[in-house]
Amino acid sequence: MAGKKKEAILQVSVTNQEQWTEMMATKGLTVVDVYQQWCGPCRAVVSLLRKIKNELSDDMLHFATADADSIDALERYRGKCEPTFLFYGGGELVAVLRGANAPMLQRLIVEELAKEKLVLEQGGGRKVVKDDALLDDEIKEEEKTLQQSEVEDSRTVSACEPYTVAIIKPDAVAQGKANEILMKIQEAGFEILACEERTLTEAEARDFYQHRAAETCFEDLVRFMAGGPSRILVLSHTEGSANVIPAWREFIGPADIEEARREKPESLRAQYGTQALFNAVHGSKDSDQASRELAFFFPNFRTTSAVEQDGEEGRVERTLALIRPDVAMENRDEILAQIQKLGFTVALQREVLLTEEQVRRFYLQHVDEDYFPALLRSMTSGPVLALALAREGAVLHWKNSLGPPDLDKAKEESPEW
Known part of the structure; x- marks a missing residue:
């Protein structure tokens, strides 16, 4: 009687720097689940990865798990409990996904594998990304932020200036584009009054988008917005313009990304959106909605505004x-x-x-x-x-x-x- 065929290993286990260096030389696309010893790899996606591997049956697709605690190259991922998937081609980082978002993970694997095969077949360069967690610039920015409380002339902000609420959505954050978008926001003359990274629960997403509950895509929208971290922003204009809401909506472009690419190719949605729901950013449509959204995400921020508007002097x-x-x-x-x-x-x-x-x-x-x-x-x-x-x-x-x-x-x- 023939013996049972041994099942191939789905994810290669990388537990030291030497193994990590060897893995970086692997030909094709490698999707790495970065974990720490105290929490282990993300078990929730194993069945999905096996399904993708079986369906694609492509020798250029590789999966691995990597222990951040014992690999020097992953030092910046230590102390984080959120699932993180790094996509490498030719030893270069080409995509990042945070959170166990199954639809987005599957889409990224298919897209990045096709890109990597194209590079290997036709030559040319890869579109390399920089993950926020690995950027020396971010460390320097944190150091700068930490030192601000020691500066005698601390920055002041008028709490009654016009504002709007913006969201950098999970698709843009997952692909490591958040810092790039923040830079463009500031270059366009917007002032960031508050910024918080936050992963919405499904209940919070339903509450926030309750005005869209009748739409057929509502459940998909809820799952998408709860599928990973977003950046929640409160924005104003540096010159104090009362037209910050229409200015922001003009800057991000139409909600439909195809329309955005046709009519506003320089808009954020045209540049960073990928699908109908995955349109990268959100903006309040009017002052009433901005007030509701500010109360939803930053309830205490609104209280400060009310005090200022009641006539208390000072900054x-x-x-x-x-x-x-x-x-x-x-x-x-x-x-x-x-x-x-x-x-x-x-x-x-x-x-x-x-x-x-x-x-x-x-x-x-x-x-x-x-x-x-x-x-x-x-x-x-x-x-x-x-x-x-x-x-x-x-x-x-x-x-x-x-x-x-x-x-x-x-x-x-x-x-x-």
């Missing part, structure tokens, strides 16, 4: 607050509630993994103190909760709220913190 400052990893994990909700009680608006919150060098730069004036080694260990032990706080006199008020840097004195003088 709103912003300052950066960093919450230690252990404290953020155990008391996040309590801290946010206390911050709001102190009159601050949380304009942006984000988890950030700091390097030792970033901590040293941010706490430069504390480096020679006896407590600094313990502070350094604490601030690099896990994700720090970074908060952009807004209110009148934010910088001084936040420093006063923190109390003395000495822990014993702080407990005596500011026991609530």
Whole structure:
């Protein structure tokens, strides 16, 4: 009796830098599921990958899993729990997908495999992308942001200026285009008042798009918007133009990407949209919708605006607050509630993994103190909760709220913190 044929391995396991270097030399398209030891590879997509492999039956398509904890090239992915898929052709990064979004993963595999085969057959260059998590520029930008609270003339923002809400949708974020789009937004004269990366739940997506519930594509839209992280933005014009909403809608182009490509080829949707639903960006259609969307994503931001519009004088400052990893994990909700009680608006919150060098730069004036080694260990032990706080006199008020840097004195003088 013939023995049972051994099933081929679907995903090659890459667990060290040497194996990673060897994999980069593989001919064809390689789709890598990046994981960490504590959470493991994404099991939810294994059956999909097997289905795609069987259907395409292409020797140029390869799947792998890679342990970020033991591969130097993936160091920037450590501390992240979101599924991340990297697409490599000829050792070059050609696409990135965050989140276990099955339809988008399948579409990207088919598209990128066709592109890679075309490069191998006809020659020419690949369209290389840069993932946000690997960009040195992003690290530098974070360092710049972290140092802002140490600057005496902190940037101020008028909370009553005209605004609109914008969304960089999951398809654009998944393909590593978010930073590129943000740069174009600023170059076009828009000011980013708030920016937050957020993955909507299906319930949130249904609530946000309830005005489109009668459309036949509604369920597909909900799944798409909940399928991965988006960037939620509050935008104004740098010159304070009251026409920010129509200006933004003109900049992003028609919702139908084919129409956008015909009539507005320079628009964001024409450049970054791929399908009817996957049109890259969203914009409020009028001031009423902008108000509703602002309340949906940034409820406290609206409260600040109302106070300003009621006639309180003064300008709103912003300052950066960093919450230690252990404290953020155990008391996040309590801290946010206390911050709001102190009159601050949380304009942006984000988890950030700091390097030792970033901590040293941010706490430069504390480096020679006896407590600094313990502070350094604490601030690099896990994700720090970074908060952009807004209110009148934010910088001084936040420093006063923190109390003395000495822990014993702080407990005596500011026991609530």
